[in-house]
Amino acid sequence: MAITAKAFKYGDDINTDYIISGKYKFKSADMEAMAVHAMEDLDPHYYEKVKPAGGFLVAGKNFGMGSSREQAPLVLIHSNTKAVLAKSFARIFYRNAINTGLPVVECDTDLIADGDELSLDLESGVLKNLTQGTEIPFAPLPPVMAQLLADGGLVEHFKKHGGFAV
């Protein structure tokens, strides 16, 4: 099933402190409340812009560098971010995103401008830039990650298989 939403574009090396500042992540375990602060040091209006209709977070290289905080993908999910599209990802964020069910797509984001309307179909592996009338190729997830995402994340994978079945 294709997801259609607007692109919200940011730069390179976006770290997990930008995605959710340490000063908030320790305040509670309520992700819905924390999500209003998502990306706030880079864009104080991120939550207001993305929450109502959903959106794709588009970035440059090395998205999610820094800490291991799983609050980072979680606040993006709770702010109605449909997927993160970047040229490359930091390793821990990438795993955390798959484990929590946030799709991550490695692609050439120079082909996307801020505000473009995108359509992403993960199953068929098609990403379209509807505004520019182009199709953007991307590499499929490694099989182990595709399986975890298909199971609905690592928790669901464990519930289904009683442990690792990869």
Next chain:
Amino acid sequence: MSAIPGKTIAEKIFSAHSGTDAYAGDIVVADVDFVMGQDGTTPLAIRALENMGVEAVFDPAKVAVVMDHSSPSPIEGVSALHTMMREFGKKTGAKVYDVGCGVCHQLIPENGHVVPGDLMVGCDSHTCTYGAVNVFSTGVGSTDGAAAMAAGKLWFKVPDTMKVTYTGELQPGVFSKDLILALAGRIGVDGATYMALEFHGPVIDALSVDARMTISNMAIEVGAKAGLMKADAKTLAWYEGRGDRAPQPVDPDADAVYAEEIVLDASVIGPQVAKPHAVDNVSPIEEVAGTKVAQGFIGTCTNGRLEDLKVAADILRGRKVHPDVRLIIAPASKQILLDAIAAGYIQDLVEAGAVLVTPGCGPCVGTHNGVPSDGENVISTANRNFKGRMGNSNAFIYLGSPATVAASVIEGVITDPRKYFTGGEA
């Protein structure tokens, strides 16, 4: 040349823990020797375990949770998270390090929970610290941590390895922090993404275990999964009296295949400073000397060890912190605090004007213990200077060695510490 290619430290540790003949690029499910979480990440791991329907951890002797990031609790929300962790310990038998014990990355090796040759994961990105004692240790998120606590295993992609060799000799007033900042400046914050680092050379051999941990700690700052070193006689001596598990040192094969090799001449590296707001925004200290600072911080999993406190105390002994500057000290563990008291370092530092806070993460992660004000510059021994890291996105964080911080807080501006090491002022 043998027909079978040699292996890196990472490839050997993953082979031994997965029962496979593992090489870089392979996906393996491997047994972990230890799993750790801290107060920012453990609550989500506990929730993930509940959601999985898992009641017990795979081996209570191989799981620990640490209250260090926001500890003692500054606010009721954190108090509730700490309570959740204590109850988890009671229910599962996992080891709980409560407030004041110290930073997880000091406690785990200090108490012998991991030994050379181990594979371990921690729900904190600086888990890579124990690479300094020949442990393949890496940071994971809370759900991965929960899976490892439940199953005693986790899936990994065996990483490529970048070999980093420091040649020459460290100059007086220059420390391991300067070596790793120089590497970050050279390869950038994503220079080793998805890779393991292996550190080699006479400069590493000459460092203490404390100083080596500073380097491995910051492997993540260049995107690396681990920052591995060989276990030598110093490593094994360091482990004496730390638990009953026998170290199983793992050396790389002479013909191991490295994805990249970098050689840095330590003889020409001076004190380095990472400027706001990126760890790879590194300059030789000469370029930033004279920058006004309002706060100094010595501590963290990077530089809160006894040797770091000694370097600072040696510079500050008999001198005073500048009246316009606050100096905050957070020893990395209670044991380090006790050792520093016994050695007189704490007396020296507090008499010079330092403020001592609870062993733990201190103000590093912006939850308590010294949030800077708008527009202020901080000179810190931590590993990250991201905007907002210390709790105020309008402050500016500079990173340097404990000697650089100590020299800077005396004068109120970023100061080259080498003058205290040349037989001049010191």
